[in-house]
Amino acid sequence: MNVIGTVGLPGSGKGEAANVAEAAGIPVVVMGDVIRAECRRRGLDPAQHHGRIAQALREEEGDDAIAARTLPRIREATAESDRDDDTVLVDGLRSTVELDCFREAFGDDFTLVAIRAPFELRAERLGERGRDDSDSDLEALRERDDRELELGLGETLERADVEIDNTDSLAAFRERVRDVLGVDDGTGESDADAAEAANAGGDGA
Secondary structure, eight states: EEEEEEEEOTTSHHHHHHHHHTTTTEEEEEEEHHHHHEEEHTTOHHHHHHHHHHHHHHHHHTTHHHHHHHHHHHHHHHHOOTTTOEEEEEEEOOOHHHHHHHHHGGGGEEEEEEOOOOHHHHHHHHHOOOOOOOGGOHHHHHHHHHHHHHTTHHHHTTTEEEEEEOOOOOOHHHHHHHHHHHHHSSSSSOHHHHHHHHHHOOOOO
């Protein structure tokens, strides 16, 4: 088994890294799906109650609750994968407690990848993505950064095994992610597609 986790602040490019993995046929497990599933189980709208339910899970089941609930999803994704190397990408670690949970479960088979980009670039990408009004609100992004760092995301970034600097073009970022995943560029992306991607910038997830 080869489990690769990603950690990064909002807009750093975790979502695009997941897209690269999926394009290569690598299963992706999104930790936030655990929270969304629990919201639905409780009859709540994930868009409105995501943060509250995440906190509730940690209070009810321990700080590693979301990681612990993600473990069976990782094993299921690996079992269902057609890949010989049993690689799976886990999107969205946030704390050292979650990191320790995965390291205990998978040992040397777990690799943490930190994706980094400066605040201004992340804000620009989120504004272009524009999923909601907060994506273009710089103050809201700073507050969101602070919340993530409060959870221990900064220390988790520092404990990563591999770092990807996402300040170049999207095409360059995708190439670096493929290197880390150990896959070739099988997308058949044309030069025009690459140029368009480079102009678009990285995704903000």
